[in-house]
Structures are given as C-alpha cells and as structure tokens.
Amino acid sequence: MRVLVVDDEVRLARSLRVGLEAEGFAVDVANDGTDGLWLARENDYDAIVLDLMLPGINGYKVCETLRAEQDWTPILMLTAKDGEWDQVEGLDTGADDYLTKPFSFPVLVARLRAVARRGARERPTELRVGDLRVDPAARRVWRGETEVELTAREFSMLAFLARHPGDVVSKRQILEAVWDVDFDGDPNIVEVYVRHLRNKIDRPFGRQAIETLRGAGYRLRSDGG
Amino acid sequence: MRVLVVDDEVRLARSLRVGLEAEGFAVDVANDGTDGLWLARENDYDAIVLDLMLPGINGYKVCETLRAEQDWTPILMLTAKDGEWDQVEGLDTGADDYLTKPFSFPVLVARLRAVARRGARERPTELRVGDLRVDPAARRVWRGETEVELTAREFSMLAFLARHPGDVVSKRQILEAVWDVDFDGDPNIVEVYVRHLRNKIDRPFGRQAIETLRGAGYRLRSDGG
C-alpha cells in the first residue's frame, strides 16, 4: 500500500510518515505542491494525503491538475481551518474525502484505508475528446467554448462514442449501448442519428469528429476532428 | 456510550450489536426506518449508525427528519453501493460521516468514536445555488433576500435538486429520493411538483432555475437561473 503525503509542515509530515509506516504503508513525502505533483505523476500510489495550504502550488490546484490529467488516484484532503474551506468545494475539485485539522491519527488511517479501498474510481465527470467536452452528469456538451444542445438520443450516442475515442464502434455496438441489447428494428436509425450529431457538432464548426468506416462502423477521432 | 444501529440486514445488525458491545458500547437496534426514527426520538444516543437502504422510511429521510426536528445526534451513514450514493449528498443531508459497504469493523468503530467525540455539532449547512438558499435543517428557502414558503414535499424535492446543482436528475431518482425507493405510482407526480416549485421559486422572480431535459430529467441550474 503506497501512500504519498504532501504537507509543508515538516514536523507533521514526519510524524505522519512514521505513523503510517508503522501501520504498514509505504510512504513518500513531498513538502510543497510542485514536488507533490511531480511524485504523483512519476509513481503509482494507492492514495495521496494532500494538504490544502502549500507553498508554490496549493493542494487545490494539485488535485485539479491531476484530475485534469486523468489521474484518479484517491486523494484525502487536509484542510487547516474548517471555516474557510468548503467541504463541497473540496470534493468537487476531485478529492475523495477531506479531513479537518486537527485530526486524530486513527481517523486519518481509517479514512485513508477507506478511500484507498474504494480505489481509483473512474470519474464520470467530464469526457474530453479533443476540444469536444461531454459531461454525462450534467448532460451537457461543448464544442470548444460553445455549448451544443442535444436531444436525449443524440446525447446518449455521443456519450457512447466519447467513451471509446479513437476506436471503431460497430453499428451493432451502438444499437446495443444506446438503444437496447435486443434491438431488432432498422439499423438505419444509427445512420440517421450520426447525421444529426454531425449536423450539430461537426458542420457548424467545419470539423469532422465522426468518421465513417465503411462496412465496419464509426469512429470518434481522438483529436476531436 | 449509547449507540443506535438502524439496519434491515438482520445478520449484519446482529454482528454489529455483538461487536460494538464487545467494544463497550450500549447498543440498540432497529430494523427499519420507522422504528429507527422512533427510537432516536425517544432516547438520547451518542451516535447513530444508519443504513441508507431501508424498508419503510429510508435512511436519507430518517436523517433529514431528525435534523429537521433539531436533533443533532452524530450520524454515521452506511451506503450500499458507492456509485449511486453521493458522499456530498450524504453529508449535506445532515449525516456527520459515511461509510461504504463493505467496510471493516475496526474502521466502523474508529469512525463511530470520531463522530461521537466530535459530538452533536451545531448546524451550519446551507445549500447555495446561485441566489437560491436552502437550509435543510430549518426547512427554509430563500430566493435572494425574500423567503419562500414551501410545503414538505416541495421542500424535499428542492433540497434534493439543490444537492445536485447543475446535474441532471432523472424522474426515477427524484421519486426514489423524495418519495420512496420502491415508489410505483404515477411518475406524473414529479411533473406536478416541479410545476409547484417553479410557481414559487421561479415565476414570481421571472427566473428559470429548474430546467427540463426531455427524456432525461430535470436540472437545477448551478447559477440559480
């Protein structure tokens, strides 16, 4: 169980290292945000304990950056005063849990085990394919900076494609994912909706994100067209 | 140290009772939400372990009800699948901590001690979505500076929406959260209440906080409209 501790308070960091190692964790320590980010990128941790207040890059940004780079390592955020830190905000940044200082060590361990056990869940938050952004939770889509309105079916289909960027997906796969596993209508419907999608996310922007592979299926270009 | 365990899984409840008593807790057990609520009202516990999925009144509602009655007994929420339960939502309902099943017993004990030690906290939580303010504890709502009067159902529904600002919530989700997990009546009821809400928090202010997404559900604009 590998853990990265990012905290600038040297004494606290040290006692965390000792304590966690006694609990059987393998611990790395960084004393500022830059180092923390670097270590997090280079290694594969089971969890990261991240202080919010840091010299250089603060914990908030570190977390945000990792998530933006598709790194979903579980993060336990440490916050100094509960007043100025909004829990919701913390979790929204992409942290998996938070703890308010001062905290008791057993609680930290318990929480750490909990977030690590849950593991790096892949986040549904936002799919990015080139300059195409799909947010399944909010059911919103952007091409670059402009938002695009899609109907339920259109969205469902784009979301499916966006989950397989650069891959060829057959008509059958699309039918099963977007319609039903035992869909037996006219497969033509897929072509119709591909067209609708192209009219909304490609044509107005003079781009070509959805490619046709004759006899094989469709492919969403991973560079977004 | 008195603890109330509310869980419908009889075997789990029993082993929790045995384990916690071995740890020195005095344990009461309820097997459904109704009993749990009743026991919580009648007695003065140091903490409550509350399962989310319950027959009768679900854990979500139990928690909400207690808080509405100004009962701040620390609550540790147990959630079945981490997928369908949003941690933020759990904490905002008024729970003090949460634990995802399956969990290890020592972790449960540690967390339980932690929330109990912290004690009955005074309630801060207020949900803010744009200029819309929802106070789940006090059951009050403001649009800007003017307070809005809502009925129980209306409030429950708005609170749910406010816990997912900017996200689409399906009619099914709303039914499960606001009504019951196994609600089987006419989903039309959701539309009716959406209308009521709009009449109270949107129309008088010439705003549009609740959006309709055909075939998908509803969305509370995160800027409040």
Added chain:
DNA sequence: CGTCGACGACGAGCACACGCATAGGGGCCT
C-alpha cells in the same frame, strides 16, 4: 478504366409519448 452493387447519406413526414396544465377528491391535522 468502366460498370455494377452495396452501403451510407439525406430529407421529409408521421405518430406518439413526454411533459405541461388544471381540476378535483381524499386524507390528515388543527
């Protein structure tokens, strides 16, 4: 290099189910 076949693109039209609106009855509490 030309022809033919198959697959996909396209446009328009139709049906329907989804969501909106409103009214009214039943139950609970005061």
Added chain:
DNA sequence: AGGCCCCTATGCGTGTGCTCGTCGTCGACG
C-alpha cells in the same frame, strides 16, 4: 368542520424518435 396538502386523473400541445424512399458515394471486380 374547515383548510391545507398530497396525489390522481385527464386533456392537450409539441418536440422527439423513428420509418421510408431516394440519392450519392465508395469499393470491387472484370
């Protein structure tokens, strides 16, 4: 007894999903 709230029931408009027929285009093969 009255009022309030919750839910059911029904009609209505419209956006959405889907069907269908035709046209265009790619690719294979002689």
